[in-house]
Amino acid sequence: xxxxxxxxxxxxxxxxxxxxxxxxxxxxxxxxxxxxxxxxxxxxxxxxxxxxxxxxxxxxxxxxxxxxxxxxxxxxxxxxxxxxxxxxxxxxxxxxxxxxxxxxxxxxxxxxxxxxxxxxxxxxxxxxxxxxxxxxxxxxxxxxxxxxxxxxxxxxxxxxxxxxxxxxxxxxxxxxxxxxxxxxxxxxxxxxxxxxxxxxxxxxxxxxxxxxxxxxxxxxxxxxxxxxxxxxxxxxxxxxxxxxxxxxxxxxxxxxxxxxxxxxxxxxxxxxxxxxxxxxxxxxxxxxxxxxxxxxxxxxxxxxxxxxxxxxxxxxxxxxxxxxxxxxxxxxxxxxxxxxxxxxxxxxxxxxxxxxxxxxxxxxxxxxxxxxxxxxxxxxxxxxxxxx
Amino acid sequence: xxxxxxxxxxxxxxxxxxxxxxxxxxxxxxxxxxxxxxxxxxxxxxxxxxxxxxxxxxxxxxxxxxxxxxxxxxxxxxxxxxxxxxxxxxxxxxxxxxxxxxxxxxxxxxxxxxxxxxxxxxxxxxxxxxxxxxxxxxxxxxxxxxxxxxxxxxxxxxxxxxxxxxxxxxxxxxxxxxxxxxxxxxxxxxxxxxxxxxxxxxxxxxxxxxxxxxxxxxxxxxxxxxxxxxxxxxxxxxxxxxxxxxxxxxxxxxxxxxxxxxxxxxxxxxxxxxxxxxxxxxxxxxxxxxxxxxxxxxxxxxxxxx
Numbered sequence: 001x002x003x004x005x006x007x008x009x010x011x012x013x014x015x016x017x018x019x020x021x022x023x024x025x026x027x028x029x030x031x032x033x034x035x036x037x038x039x040x041x042x043x044x045x046x047x048x049x050x051x052x053x054x055x056x057x058x059x060x061x062x063x064x065x066x067x068x069x070x071x072x073x074x075x076x077x078x079x080x081x082x083x084x085x086x087x088x089x090x091x092x093x094x095x096x097x098x099x100x101x102x103x104x105x106x107x108x109x110x111x112x113x114x115x116x117x118x119x120x121x122x123x124x125x126x127x128x129x130x131x132x133x134x135x136x137x138x139x140x141x142x143x144x145x146x147x148x149x150x151x152x153x154x155x156x157x158x159x160x161x162x163x164x165x166x167x168x169x170x171x172x173x174x175x176x177x178x179x180x181x182x183x184x185x186x187x188x189x190x191x192x193x194x195x196x197x198x199x200x201x202x203x204x205x206x207x208x209x210x211x212x213x214x215x216x217x218x219x220x221x222x223x224x225x226x227x228x229x230x231x232x233x234x235x236x237x238x239x240x241x242x243x244x245x246x247x248x249x250x251x252x253x254x255x256x257x258x259x260x261x262x263x264x265x266x267x268x269x270x271x272x273x274x275x276x277x278x279x280x281x282x283x284x285x286x287x288x289x290x291x292x293x294x295x296x297x298x299x300x301x302x303x304x305x306x307x308x309x310x311x312x313x314x315x316x317x318x319x320x321x322x323x324x325x326x327x328x329x330x331x332x333x334x335x336x337x338x339x340x341x342x343x344x345x346x347x348x349x350x351x352x353x354x355x356x357x358x359x360x361x362x363x364x365x366x367x368x369x370x371x372x373x374x375x376x377x378x379x380x381x382x383x384x385x386x387x388x
Numbered sequence: 389x390x391x392x393x394x395x396x397x398x399x400x401x402x403x404x405x406x407x408x409x410x411x412x413x414x415x416x417x418x419x420x421x422x423x424x425x426x427x428x429x430x431x432x433x434x435x436x437x438x439x440x441x442x443x444x445x446x447x448x449x450x451x452x453x454x455x456x457x458x459x460x461x462x463x464x465x466x467x468x469x470x471x472x473x474x475x476x477x478x479x480x481x482x483x484x485x486x487x488x489x490x491x492x493x494x495x496x497x498x499x500x501x502x503x504x505x506x507x508x509x510x511x512x513x514x515x516x517x518x519x520x521x522x523x524x525x526x527x528x529x530x531x532x533x534x535x536x537x538x539x540x541x542x543x544x545x546x547x548x549x550x551x552x553x554x555x556x557x558x559x560x561x562x563x564x565x566x567x568x569x570x571x572x573x574x575x576x577x578x579x580x581x582x583x584x585x586x587x588x589x590x591x592x593x594x595x596x597x598x599x600x601x602x603x604x605x606x607x608x609x610x611x612x613x614x615x616x617x618x619x620x621x622x623x624x625x626x627x628x629x630x631x632x633x634x635x636x637x638x639x640x641x642x643x644x645x646x647x648x649x650x651x652x653x654x655x656x657x658x659x660x661x662x663x664x665x666x667x668x669x670x671x672x673x674x675x676x677x678x679x680x681x682x683x684x685x686x687x688x689x690x691x692x693x694x
Binding site for chain 2: 034035036038039042168190191192193194196198199201202203205206209222223225226229230233234235251252254255256257258259291
């Protein structure tokens with residue numbers, strides 16, 4: 001009797017699980033929400049939520065439940081969050097992740113459990129290359145690409161001598177490698193500063209005296225705010241043109257102010273990019289949050305659209321992973337960046353644009369489109385990825 | 389390396405040192421005189437910068453906003469002392485570290501709740517945003533010269549306050565024997581509150597001066613706090629004169645290390661090696677300096693008389 005009851009009960013639970021899972025999709029969204037880089041995580045979350053809203057509040061007909069996790073920019077916290085989301089919350093997929101070091105730690109447990117991971121920012125080279133996974137999709141870029149684009153622009157512009165600066169950590173070294181992959185002129189200085197160094201007056205004086213005709217820096221977040229203010233205050237804007245990636249964007253522009261006006265950067269997207277999807281995204285984001293969205297918000301917005309497109313195609317079926325993967329790979333959605341398709345390593349093949357910091361009609365600083373540097377640019381690591 | 393570039397870099401080093409002095413002066417006062425390890429000094433610095441960023445748009449005038457921001461830092465320091473730190477003077481240093489570390493977390497979060505996670509914008513007032521030619525080829529931003537001027541004025545003020553006023557005498561007396569000064573009828577509790585307020589005001593002033601050149605954001609005080617501790621340990625805890633000398637020493641050594649070490653190494657090793665080793669050694673240079681000074685003078689350069 002007892003046995004029969006137990007059997008019946010377990011049969012009922014088996015029935016109950018897929019029934020409950022069918023109309024709901026749980027997404028774990030991991031990002032850095034606190035500390036100095038917290039603005040980035042906030043922008044990503046806001047972009048992601050706006051993407052869901054524009055998809056009609058549902059993802060492929062399923063009710064989305066977004067579980068936010070703050071990794072505090074600590075890889076070990078990221079791994080704990082992954083563990084909690086996979087085992088306790090039983091999420092169907094994970095999205096987000098700002099920093100490459102957090103991504104490298106969180107990556108394996110997620111893809112090993114055959115849970116889909118949509119990176120909406122970090123793009124470390126190992127994941128694009130030898131360690132690629134069928135469960136990983138990126139709606140951002142591989143880390144080197146924006147730097148490569150600026151190197152290409154500086155080369156095309158005919159600069160002869162460049163002075164390069166970056167923080168002394170892996171992403172900084174990758175950045176300058178990316179620039180040098182396309183800039184073939186002379187590098188008269190290659191300087192690595194301490195991470196989170198507040199004052200750059202000494203390095204700026206060296207750069208000014210180096211005889212370089214172009215300056216390239218990679219200073220994300222607060223470092224970029226410090227650097228750009230000090231660069232402008234040193235009176236170099238008219239003497240040594242500044243080129244950068246991830247250094248001036250709409251998360252830092254309000255604090256950089258007019259010091260950043262006219263500076264050039266490269267990215268896969270700018271808020272001034274002229275296409276209907278982007279216009280709707282930017283206008284609604286500004287209306288809702290009273291600030292201009294950043295690349296982080298744009299990538300995450302696309303992440304939500306990608307998930308929606310994939311789930312729409314599988315008609316909300318989360319169980320058939322092969323079908324879902326095939327649907328992800330199609331990337332059947334209109335991206336804010338224009339053309340979007342996946343390479344064999346499931347990173348985007350996309351354009352890279354040159355932007356200039358401009359005052360928008362509403363008086364806020366934004367990134368205006370200036371030129372297309374790369375068309376359908378693939379990353380350099382896809383050839384190391386065994387997936388076909 | 390031309391002479392003018394060398395002079396510019398020397399000036400950069402001194403200027404960075406003066407910036408550190410503004411921070412270190414308040415910290416060494418509180419640490420040396422009240423025997424309180426105040427990790428939240430960096431938070432008071434951050435609050436100074438935030439007060440400035442918030443007050444500039446309201447008042448429309450940088451200088452008025454700066455004065456108000458320093459006053460607000462003073463008031464905040466007094467409130468923090470009354471609420472949180474007063475009971476800690478007789479406790480272990482570890483208890484003080486715990487409490488003031490908690491204050492760091494508290495302040496970092498409260499600025500995010502009030503002003504948001506994005507960094508705030510402050511720029512130097514127009515009158516101070518130009519350049520001056522000090523020597524042929526040595527052109528320097530006026531604002532950075534102003535920082536040096538303010539730092540020097542603070543040094544003179546503290547020297548006068550500490551050595552030539554009745555308040556300074558009481559502060560020094562309280563430092564050597566708190567109980568005895570109390571027994572002589574001096575309100576030592578009030579005195580300590582004032583000293584802590586003064587330290588907070590100095591931290592706030594440092595934040596105000598840093599606002600236009602640095603990013604005003606949550607956690608901005610944390611990185612400079614470590615350097616400030618290095619400075620007061622090298623200078624001798626509690627000594628204003630030590631703080632001044634040590635700040636300039638640290639500022640110059642740090643700048644020289646960053647600029648000249650890669651050049652020197654580049655002459656000896658291959659460019660690949662020097663670009664790898666240079667930044668690593670440069671970032672260690674001030675700690676090597678500290679280790680060397682403490683080896684020969686464990687009390688620091690100018691130990692305060694206790």
